[in-house]
Amino acid sequence: MTKTIAKTVLSLNLNGVVRDDVIPDNLLLVDYLREKASLTGTKIGCDGGECGACTVLIDGRPRHACLTLAATCQDSEIETIDGLSRDSRLTALQRGFNEKLGAQCGFCTPGMIMASEALLRRIPNPSETDIRDALAANICRCTGYVKIIEAVQFAAQALTEGEPAA
Amino acid sequence: MNETSPAQSIGVPKPLVDGPEKTTGKAMFAADFQTAETLVGRILRSPVAHANIIAMDIAKAEALPGVHAVVTEADCSDSYGVLPIAMNEWALARGRVRYRGEPVAAVAAIDVATAQRALDLIEVTYEELPAYFTAEAARAEGAVLLHDDKPGNIERDAEFDLGDVDAELAAADLVREIDVNCAEVCQVQMEPHAAFAEYDGARERLTIRPSTQVPFYVHKMLARTMGMAEGHIRVIKPHIGGGFGSRTETLQSDLIAGLLARKARATVKVVLSREETFITHRGRPESRIKMKVGMKADGTITAVDFTVQQRGGAYSGYGIVTILYSGSMIYGLYNIVSARFQGVRVLTNTPPCGAFRGHGTVKTRFAFEGLIDDMARELGLDPFAVRRANLLVAPTMTENDLLVNSYGLDQCLDWVENASGWKSRKGKLAPNKGLGMACSHYISGASKPKHWTGEPHATIHLRVDWDASITLLTGAAEIGQGSSTVMAQCVAETLGVDMGRINVISSDSALTPKDNGSYSSRVTFMVGNASIDAAQNLKARLVEAAARKLEIPAADVECLGEVYRGGQQDQGLTFEEVVMEALSGEGTITVKGNYDTIPESWGGRKYRGAAIGGTMAFSYAAQVVEVTVDPHTAEITVDKVWVAHDCGKALNPLAVEGQVQGSVWMGMGQAMSEETAFHEGLPLAANMLDYRVPTIIESPPIEVGIIEAADPHGPFGAKEAGEGSLSGFLPALTNAVADAMGVRAAELPLTPDRLLELLEKKVREDAATSGRNRGAA
Numbered sequence: 012m013t014k015t016i017a018k019t020v021l022s023l024n025l026n027g028v029v030r031d032d033v034i035p036d037n038l039l040l041v042d043y044l045r046e047k048a049s050l051t052g053t054k055i056g057c058d059g060g061e062c063g064a065c066t067v068l069i070d071g072r073p074r075h076a077c078l079t080l081a082a083t084c085q086d087s088e089i090e091t092i093d094g095l096s097r098d099s100r101l102t103a104l105q106r107g108f109n110e111k112l113g114a115q116c117g118f119c120t121p122g123m124i125m126a127s128e129a130l131l132r133r134i135p136n137p138s139e140t141d142i143r144d145a146l147a148a149n150i151c152r153c154t155g156y157v158k159i160i161e162a163v164q165f166a167a168q169a170l171t172e173g174e175p176a177a
Numbered sequence: 178m179n180e181t182s183p184a185q186s187i188g189v190p191k192p193l194v195d196g197p198e199k200t201t202g203k204a205m206f207a208a209d210f211q212t213a214e215t216l217v218g219r220i221l222r223s224p225v226a227h228a229n230i231i232a233m234d235i236a237k238a239e240a241l242p243g244v245h246a247v248v249t250e251a252d253c254s255d256s257y258g259v260l261p262i263a264m265n266e267w268a269l270a271r272g273r274v275r276y277r278g279e280p281v282a283a284v285a286a287i288d289v290a291t292a293q294r295a296l297d298l299i300e301v302t303y304e305e306l307p308a309y310f311t312a313e314a315a316r317a318e319g320a321v322l323l324h325d326d327k328p329g330n331i332e333r334d335a336e337f338d339l340g341d342v343d344a345e346l347a348a349a350d351l352v353r354e355i356d357v358n359c360a361e362v363c364q365v366q367m368e369p370h371a372a373f374a375e376y377d378g379a380r381e382r383l384t385i386r387p388s389t390q391v392p393f394y395v396h397k398m399l400a401r402t403m404g405m406a407e408g409h410i411r412v413i414k415p416h417i418g419g420g421f422g423s424r425t426e427t428l429q430s431d432l433i434a435g436l437l438a439r440k441a442r443a444t445v446k447v448v449l450s451r452e453e454t455f456i457t458h459r460g461r462p463e464s465r466i467k468m469k470v471g472m473k474a475d476g477t478i479t480a481v482d483f484t485v486q487q488r489g490g491a492y493s494g495y496g497i498v499t500i501l502y503s504g505s506m507i508y509g510l511y512n513i514v515s516a517r518f519q520g521v522r523v524l525t526n527t528p529p530c531g532a533f534r535g536h537g538t539v540k541t542r543f544a545f546e547g548l549i550d551d552m553a554r555e556l557g558l559d560p561f562a563v564r565r566a567n568l569l570v571a572p573t574m575t576e577n578d579l580l581v582n583s584y585g586l587d588q589c590l591d592w593v594e595n596a597s598g599w600k601s602r603k604g605k606l607a608p609n610k611g612l613g614m615a616c617s618h619y620i621s622g623a624s625k626p627k628h629w630t631g632e633p634h635a636t637i638h639l640r641v642d643w644d645a646s647i648t649l650l651t652g653a654a655e656i657g658q659g660s661s662t663v664m665a666q667c668v669a670e671t672l673g674v675d676m677g678r679i680n681v682i683s684s685d686s687a688l689t690p691k692d693n694g695s696y697s698s699r700v701t702f703m704v705g706n707a708s709i710d711a712a713q714n715l716k717a718r719l720v721e722a723a724a725r726k727l728e729i730p731a732a733d734v735e736c737l738g739e740v741y742r743g744g745q746q747d748q749g750l751t752f753e754e755v756v757m758e759a760l761s762g763e764g765t766i767t768v769k770g771n772y773d774t775i776p777e778s779w780g781g782r783k784y785r786g787a788a789i790g791g792t793m794a795f796s797y798a799a800q801v802v803e804v805t806v807d808p809h810t811a812e813i814t815v816d817k818v819w820v821a822h823d824c825g826k827a828l829n830p831l832a833v834e835g836q837v838q839g840s841v842w843m844g845m846g847q848a849m850s851e852e853t854a855f856h857e858g859l860p861l862a863a864n865m866l867d868y869r870v871p872t873i874i875e876s877p878p879i880e881v882g883i884i885e886a887a888d889p890h891g892p893f894g895a896k897e898a899g900e901g902s903l904s905g906f907l908p909a910l911t912n913a914v915a916d917a918m919g920v921r922a923a924e925l926p927l928t929p930d931r932l933l934e935l936l937e938k939k940v941r942e943d944a945a946t947s948g949r950n951r952g953a954a
Contacts, residue, residue, distance in 0.1 A: 051209035052202020054418075056367045057451040061865035064367060092202035101197065109196035112835045116657025117199025118367035118418030124200065146873045150865060152367050152419050153657055155842025156873040158835055 019082045026050075026094025034081050041065045041076035044091060052092035052121050056150070063149030066122035067091045073129040075148075092121035095128065103166040104128055113162030115153035122149050127163045136167055183673025183738035186666040187893050190831035194662045194681055195416070195655065204416040207371035207388040208448045215373075216245055216285040218437045218447035219292035220430070221299050222456070223274035223281050226526040226858030227308035227323070230272055230281070230301060237298040238284060243291035246440035247299070248433065249282045254404030259394075259426045263332075263493035265324055266529070268402050268432035274303070275323050275491035276528050277858040278456035280429045285437040285445045308526040310858055312465070312488040315525045323491060323524045332489050332522040333497045335504055337784035339576045340515025345480035349471030351556060355548040356467045359540040359907075359925040360852035361488065363460035364533055365870055368418020370457060371448040372434035378442035384411040385438075387431040390420040390654050391694030392684045398427035399435045410435075414684035417656040421843070422532040423459050424656075425696040426494055430457065455863035459494065459531025460853065462487040462522075464503070464540040470548050476558045476566035478549070480515035481507055485541060489522045490529035496522045498789055499530065502537025505780075505790030507545065508575040510586070510618045510797070511567035516576070526858050532696060534843060535619060539904040543925065546615035546908030551921060559603075560614050560912065561594055564799070571886075578781025579790050580624075583896065585823030585886025586616060589799035592821035592882040597801035603916075609808050610816075611917025614801045617905035620792035621888075621897040622699025624778040633771040634699075635707035636690040639668065639715050640767045645756040647672075647679045647715075652692025653704040655683045658899055659832040660700045664708045666828055667892055671712030672719075673738025674752060690769070698897030701828065702793055703772050705892030711770025718768060722759035723750055775890070794888040796901035797823040800841065802909040806917050811933035813849060813914060814875070818906070821882035825896035830883060836899040838879045844906030846871050849926050 016035040023030065025048060032047055044050045044067070053076055056064035065076040068090040095102055104124050107113060114120040123146060130137055130145035137145070142163045151159060198204035235247045250271035258264030270281050282299050286292035309315035315323070315330040323330055346352055372387040383405065389395050392414045400407040417424070434447040449457065468483035485503045489496045504518035533539075553563040564586075569575075571584035593614065594600065603612050626634065638650040649668055655661040661681040669676040682688055692704065716736065723741035724731040727750065735742050735749075742749025750758075760766060780791025800820040804813050820841050827833040850869035854861040862868040887894030911922040920935040 045209075046211070049211070050202075051205070051211075054206070054368070055208070055448075056369065056418075057865050061451065062367065096201050101200065105197075105200040108200045109192045112192065112196075112831050114193070114196060114199045115659070115835055115839065116367060116419040117195075117204050117416060118206065118657075120199050121202050143873050148872075150367065150870055150872065152365055152421070152843075152870065153839050154835060155838040155845075155879055156876045157838045157842075157879050159873070 021081055021084065022086060023084050024088040026090060036082050038081045039077055040079040040081045040084060043081035044076060050091055050093040054118055054121055056118060063126065064119050064122040066125045066149060068125055068129055071129065071132065073126045092124055095124065103169040104131065104163070106169070107162035107165035111158050111162040111165050113154065113159040119149060119151040123151065123159060127166070131167055131170060136171055137163070181737045181740040184669060184675045186669040186676050187828050188826070188830065191662055191666060191676070191829050192831070193659050194665055206368055206416045206418055207373050207386050208446070210373040210386060210415070210446065212444055214444060216287060216441055216443055216445045217289050217292045218283060218285050218434055218445045219296055220280045220433060220453070221282040221296045222278045223270065224277065225274060225303050225305055226277045227306040228274050228303035229306065230270060230274065231304050232302040233282065234300040235282060238295040241291065241295050241298060243287040244284055244295045245443055246285040246437050247282060247295065248436045248440055252436050252440060253402050255401045257398040257402050257427055257432065258493055259495050260493065260497060263497060266492040268429050268436060276526050278528060278860070279491070280433060283433045283437055285441045285443070308858055310525060310527060310855055312486050312523040312525060315523050323526065327524055330524045332493055332524050333500055335500045335520040335786055336518055337504060337577065338517045339783060340480065342480045342482050342515045342517040345515040346469065346471040346482065349479040350474040351552055352469060352471045353548060353552050354467065354469045355544055355923065357544045357923045358465045359463065359543060361460060361463040361530070362533065362847045362851045363455055363458060363853055363868065364421040364423035365865065365868065366419030366421055366423055369449045369451050369454040370424070370428055370430045372431050373446045374434040374438035375444045376438035376442055382409050383435055383438060384413065385435055386413050386415045387434070388417055388424060389414065389431060390417065390424045390656050390696055391426065392654055392686065393652060393691055393694055395427045395431050396686055399432060402432045403435055403439060412686045414654055417654065420656045420695065421534040422536065422696065425532045426459065428457055451865065452863040455860055455868065456528050458490065458528035461533035461539065462489050462499065462530040466540055466544040468544045468548055470552065472552050472556065474556060476553065476556065476563040478511060478513055478567050481513055482517045483507070483544070485520040487522050488525050488527065490525060490527045492529040494529045495532040496530065499532065499537040501786040501789035503541045505577055505787070506538040507541060508577050509579045509581060509790065509795050510616060512569045514576050527855060534840070535900050535903040536697065538619065539907065542617050542904035543907040546905070547911055547921065550908070550912045550915065561590055561599065564590055564616055577783060577787060577790065579792070580778045581795060582890065583794055583825060583886045583888035584797065585884040586797040586799065588884045588886065589797055589821035589823055592884060593799045593801045593819045596880060596882060597819040599801060609806045609917055611804050611913040611915070612801060613909045613912025613914070613916055614799065615905040615908035615912060616799045617901055618795045618797050619698060619897055619901035620790065621702040621794040621796060622792055623697045624774040624791040624793055625780060625788040632691065633773050635692060635703040635772040637664070637704065637707040637711040637770045638690050638767050639711045640765060641715065641756055642765045643760060645753040649679055649681045650689045651681065651704060652684055652689045653700050654695040656695050658695065658836065659829060660695060660704065662832065663701055663828050664704060667705050667708035668712040671709050672716055673736060698900050701895055701897060702891055705828065705895060707770045707772040709770065709892055710772060711768055714768040714770055718759055718766065719755050723755045726750055726754070726758045793890050794825065794896040796897045798902040798905050800902065800905045800909050802906065802913045804910065804913040804917055806914060808936065811929040811936055813927065813932065815845060815877040815910070817877050818879045820879060820902050821884050822898060822902050823884040823886045824898040825888040825891045826885050826894035827883045828893060828895050833883055833898040834881045837881045837902045840900060840903040841879050841906050842871065842876060844903040845910070847926060848907040848910045850928060852926050
């Protein structure tokens with residue numbers, strides 16, 4: 012029968028909420044988010060590190076949730092697409108992806124937006140090359156990326172014109 | 178005075194009506210559904226490429242604690258498939274497996290680990306058979322048949338011989354041939370296949386949420402496979418993470434989820450891995466095309482003579498349709514009369530191919546547009562001039578009886594020629610840079626009815642309730658292409674109301690009218706027209722109600738969208754007041770609209786399968802690609818693409834641009850880097866690292882010109898926008914490489930190693946030529 016897998020009490024800040032969960036040590040962060048925390052905004056598009064759909068922010072940095080063990084996120088701050096908008100108000104990036112059609116089927120979108128979020132926090136006024144570099148690990152199969160670049164540029168402009176980030 | 182005027186929705190860039198869900202993570206895809214008791218479904222797949230199944234023992238798996246169901250072919254009532262004449266696939270292999278990875282059995286268990294252990298406990302005894310991984314091997318004399326009723330392992334021979342090809346080739350000033358081979362490619366939509374199935378054991382009812390483009394076909398195949406009445410199955414389409422044809426047919430995972438849920442009498446979720454999604458395949462077949470074209474000195478094409486061989490994989494699927502498209506669509510783009518086609522679709526021990534975006538047309542277009550580019554060069558003609566020498570004049574019927582009612586290719590050519598600066602830049606670029614161009618086209622839905630039940634091609638319901646909101650009920654599958662948005666636009670425009678009044682409910686068999694689904698670029702044209710019809714019917718009801726309330730004849734009612742009035746001085750009635758009157762004594766009203774194609778669009782009868790290609794309208798596209806080639810590494814950089822697409826009328830210009838950019842880009846992957854690969858039937862590139870989908874780094878700017886050659890039958894003149902631009906990229910790229918480096922690519926994808934080989938061969942040949950010349954001097 013099943014070998015017993017060691018368990019850890021994981022304490023972290025998930026989208027602004029501090030929580031504790033008992034988790035097996037081999038649990039991936041993406042499974043923790045989707046199954047334990049019922050936050051299904053983060054997507055699984057591949058078998059590990061191929062597509063970027065699961066990109067979340069760990070302490071502000073974009074990471075593949077499918078290549079991260081949840082247990083390594085002890086005391087971390089995790090941000091996912093589910094917690095990005097506050098009070099149902101779309102952020103500049105979400106508006107950009109919506110209005111510029113950066114999202115067609117929407118499956119890569121959570122990862123794209125989180126990777127872009129990390130970029131705009133680091134470089135509020137990114138060049139096109141900055142955007143391409145920041146999204147190099149995120150595959151989209153619908154847009155050819157043209158409108159994704161426009162969506163990020165839209166958000167950057169909206170933010171530099173003084174709109175609050177969320 | 179009331180200054181109200183009808184709201185405009187058509188021709189205005191509109192974000193998608195379901196955009197906010199997608200950008201906030203709230204959109205629910207099949208794998209996102211979960212209940213506390215949901216069981217995990219896992220599939221056992223064949224480890225061999227071709228074998229008889231001698232025995233299977235599932236007893237140990239069934240006995241494992243935590244296992245709720247194990248299903249095999251014994252649980253299936255029937256086979257399934259696409260065409261009524263070729264339903265030779267089973268949800269779980271019956272008696273024989275025909276490719277590595279074919280589903281053999283499946284389990285539902287409390288968790289992944291238990292399900293995986295149960296799979297390990299299933300004992301299958303295989304008796305291996307010779308397996309064939311190339312079309313040539315499968316066609317060889319004495320090859321074992323994959324299917325007893327398919328002699329020679331031929332799924333279908335297709336042919337036509339129209340006009341007088343031999344005489345026209347003889348009459349040409351230049352006749353040239355090309356022999357190309359294009360790799361098999363896979364859709365790689367971002368969402369791996371998944372299905373969430375709930376079985377109500379008390380009532381013997383199934384509710385399923387499959388990741389599909391064709392909920393209606395899945396519904397029918399579930400009923401067939403499970404031996405259930407269609408009325409006992411409810412299919413609800415969740416958000417769909419793209420398709421591109423990978424889910425244009427029912428997949429085993431859809432059926433297996435239903436079978437497991439019934440046997441477990443529980444809720445089961447089947448989510449395929451990316452590797453399994455590759456193995457499920459349904460992509461574009463490897464195709465070998467040999468083509469001969471005759472041309473006059475002025476560029477006029479006299480005849481086309483070509484053969485196509487497709488490696489179709491282990492089952493029929495859409496195969497017959499694919500091979501027919503690869504022939505019939507030589508017509509419809511240019512004024513070609515004489516053409517001869519011989520196609521063969523071969524069954525092989527590889528995963529089944531399907532209906533990939535640009536279905537059947539892409540590789541033929543690649544061969545043709547490359548060949549005529551070389552011929553233009555030889556004749557001293559500009560590539561644009563050769564295309565312009567062969568334009569159609571609409572309205573017309575092609576030699577194979579395809580209806581062409583609208584034709585914007587000439588405008589597409591003009592647009593890309595100007596936008597790219599072709600005239601001033603062609604031939605004057607720096608070394609190792611090149612410009613190439615090509616044209617393409619695609620159908621706006623297959624016109625001939627697939628089922629002969631008398632059902633219309635499309636039906637839309639509009640429900641209006643006391644709150645004066647309009648609910649648009651459609652079976653058309655929104656898969657990210659924006660179909661729900663375009664339908665809302667059609668209804669809003671026809672009624673003159675703001676789009677915000679309209680809520681779209683897409684694809685729930687308990688609520689929405691039947692629709693064939695999202696494939697062959699049928700939705701905008703067919704469902705758009707049905708939406709307009711429904712809105713007109715609703716408008717008539719509202720005008721009638723307004724007339725009653727205003728006590729004037731209906732003919733005198735002026736409809737301004739949000740206001741209905743009797744004359745300019747009349748303050749009129751608000752939309753809400755009109756709705757109240759219409760519903761008074763009547764209750765909630767539902768009106769419907771239908772769409773049917775006209776028989777003239779059904780294709781001809783000149784050869785077997787001539788209906789394939791028949792459509793109400795063709796989209797047209799032209800594109801120019803600019804490349805830079807690194808002469809040392811043979812790496813190609815696509816610097817820019819200019820593409821013009823004739824979509825008749827851009828109902829939603831934002832979505833048209835997005836579709837065209839996505840098509841061109843998908844063509845780029847196929848042209849440059851994407852290819853499946855197998856070793857003895859074992860997939861070698863069943864992941865997104867080895868199967869090279871272009872990243873944002875190497876993806877070029879794509880400038881889109883929208884051309885609107887309105888179609889008389891299109892919804893507001895519209896035609897398709899989501900497929901026609903794809904196939905042109907492949908030849909435009911290789912034509913650009915030919916311009917830059919002087920070599921013709923005949924094998925795709927044109928990876929650096931393939932191009933390097935061509936460049937080195939050219940160096941050797943040039944050296945030999947100059948050596949001979951020196952010798953002669």
